[in-house]
Structure formats: C-alpha cells, structure tokens
Amino acid sequence: MSSQADSYIRESKEQKPTLKQRAIRGSIWTFLGYGSSQILRLGGNLVLTRLLFPEAFGLMALVQTFLTGLQMFSDLGIFPSIVHSKRGEDPAFLNTAWTLQVIRGIVLWIGTCIIAAPIARFYDEPMLMQLLPVAGLSALIDGTASTKLATANRQLALKQLTTLEISIYAISLSVMIVGAWLYRSVWVLLLGGLIGSLLKSIASHVLLKGERNSFCWDKEAFHELQQFGQWIFLSTIIAFFALQGDRLVLGWLLDVRFLGIYTVALGLSSAVESIVTQMNSKVLFPSYAELIRERPAALYRVLRKARLILMALSSSFAIFLVLFGKPLIDLLYDERYLEAGWILRVLAIGFLGRVLSVTYEDILLAKGQTFKTMLLTSIGALFQLNSMLLGYSLAGPQGVIIGIAATEWLTYIAYALYFNRLSLWQPELDFPVVALAGCLTLIVYYT
DSSP states (O other): OHHHHHHHHHHHHHHSOOHHHHHHHHHHHHHHHHHHHHHHHHHHHHHHHHHSOHHHHHHHHHHHHHHHHHHHHTOOOHHHHHHHOTTTTOHHHHHHHHHHHHHHHHHHHHHHHHHHHHHHHHHTOTTHHHHHHHHHHHHHHHTTSOTHHHHHHHTTOHHHHHHHHHHHHHHHHHHHHHHHHHHOOTHHHHHHHHHHHHHHHHHHHHTSOSOOOOOOOOHHHHHHHHHHHHHHHHHHHHHHHHHHHHHHHHHHHSOHHHHHHHHHHHHHHTHHHHHHHHHIIIIIHHHHHHHHHHOGGGHHHHHHHHHHHHHHHHHHHHHHHHHHHHHHHHHHSOGGGTTHHHHHHHHHHHHHHHHHHHHHHHHHHHTTOHHHHHHHHHHHHHHHHHHHHHHHHHHHHHHHHHHHHHHHHHHHHHHHHHHHHTTOOOHHHHHHHHHHHHHHHHHHHHO
C-alpha cells in the first residue's frame, strides 16, 4: 500500500504544471487578452472621438483621475496580499480581506460625494459636481467583487480571468458607443464604466472557482493584511501623484481641451506599457513571489529573461511611435486632435524610461519590501511635479510634455541605484535602451 501511495504522489506531482509552464500559459493569455482589448479600445476610441468632443474626454480624464486617487489613497494592498501570503487560499484570510474590501468601497463612494463640489469649483467645471458622485458608484461596486479574482491570479489561472475581462469590456464599450451615438453626452462614458464594474463583480462570484465570500473578521488575518499593506497604503497615495499627476497639473495649468488631446496621445503611447504592467501584475509578480518562497537562487536569471523580452517589445514600439506617431494621428483622428501627434512622439521616449523602471518594481513587492516601493514611488512623484512646473515655466505646453517624459528617466536612475545595491540591476540590458532613447530624442528634435 505504501508503494502505491508513493507512486500516486509522484504521479500527482508530475501532472501538476510547473511554475514555468503556468507562467508561459499565463503570458500567452495575457498577450491574447491585451491584444484583444487594445483592438477594442482603439476601435472604440476612434468611434467615440468622432461622436464626442475633446472636452468630454478631458472631463472624464479628470473624473477618472480623482476616482483613481481615492482608490489609491485607501489602497490596503488586499490583492497583492492574497497573492503574496502563505495564507492566500485560507477561507478566513480571504473573507477577512473581502470584508475590508467592501468597507473600503463604501468609504470611497462617500469620498467622491464629499470632494465633488470643491473639485468642480477648483477647475471651474460645474459638471464635475454631478459626474464625480455617479462615477464613485463604480468604486462601491468594485468593492463587492470576489477574492476569487486574486486567487486565480495567485495560481496563474489566467484563461478565465482574461476571457472575463475581454467580454465585460466589449459589453461596456458597446454601451458607450450606442449611448454616444444616441445622446452625444459625456454621461455615456460613465454609464459604460458602471455597467462594466457591475458585470465584473457579479461574474467574479458566479463564474470563477474558489472560496465563496462572506463577512468575516479574523484577527490574525487582519494583522497580516495590515502589516503587508501599511506601506502599500502610503506608496499608492504617492503613486497617485506619480501616475495621475500629469492630468491634474495639465488640467490646472492649461484647460480640459488640451487635457483631452493629451489623453488621446497618452492612450496610444501607453499601449505597450499596459501589456508590461499586465505581465508584471498577472504573471511576473506571482511568479517572483513563488520563486522567492521556494527557489530564491533562480530569481536573477528569471528576471533577466523576462526583462529582455519586455524591453525588446517596448523598444520596437517606441521606434514605431517616434517615426510614425504623427502620421498615425493624422490618419486616425480629425483636425481637432492633430496636436496629439507631437505629444505622442515625446511620450514615446519617456515610455522607454518607464519600462526600465517598471520591470524591476514587482521584485520589491514579491520580497515584501513595501517600504522601499513607497520610497521609490515618492522620488518619482517629486520628479514629476518639479519637471512639469519647470517645463511649463520654460516652454509652456510643450515644456510640460517634455517634463513628463524626462520624469521617467530621472526615476529610472533612482531604481538603478537601488537595485544595484540588491545585486539585481542589469546594465547589460538597460544601457542599450538608454542609447536608443538618445537616438530617438535626436530624431524628434531634428524632425
């Protein structure tokens, strides 16, 4: 009997996919999902920009910025805690995390109601007083989503997650397009987002496998969530200014029309950055966390392979945008959005610096070094604010955009210095990208 049991255990281990196999499958599904979503996003954007006016996109950019800000200001690190923790599949841990998430969603919606009037007065846009409380309902709905989403990510079971996300986005986008065609109002953009949040929450409970959530309070689970999330909380507050500060400052220094045009350029320039971010959060972060738990000696080698692939993809995309970004805008958009052409080319150079940094940062989360994440994020936020203000004082709108691009390279220097101390900096991969960015800068300057 003992030999039969040993044989069964060995067969079970052999049948279980390795981390490498799960990471490859997860990467394939992430790329497929991203490709599909970008096709839908680009097609929807082309239709919506013809049905709506630039100011509508500027208003929605401000609404999304403040909604994202509230979400980041209250981020408890629940999702990465589930991925990182040894108790990440324990029902008591998951239900305590879900309870915190629901409470947070309620607080966020109340927050959007409170800030609506002051924000509308600050930007002199009365519609924000109505738009923000309605947009805040999405945070309330998102708070009820199942922890099965995080569990599936922890296990690198990305097929269902990807299919779910693409289906929901397609429905949400369809609502926006039909609504814009019928009403030509900024409200249809909000409606599509709310429907997407509602469908995702329902589907996460009904369609995914895993622990059914219910209200629970486990003191040990709460303590672990608090310990892991305390620096993430501060880090995401600061990350809000680093990631969303460009829109806040542009809306303040210039106007919502220019902000809307900038948003169009940013959407195109961040297309590949989004896949890098998706790969980091959905595939590499859980992979790094598992490696650190089980085979830490393999971390550098795996990091190098992953970064090599991601930077080759990013470099090709940046070259394309610098060479063909302006003709692409001229081809896809009408004359109201032509300014996005030069903005897109400048942002492409900054994008390369961003990718160099972002391909390192999930290592810190996987190691549980959330305090270091907060410090590096703080440095990036300070660089961005000062670069934008200095750029505006020297060269107006053009200077602001150059300042945004320069921020990414200044931030990369901070990452390089710190990761060199961890013996994880990889100059053999980074220096060729730095040289490429220099060449692209000369091309943009002289053309």
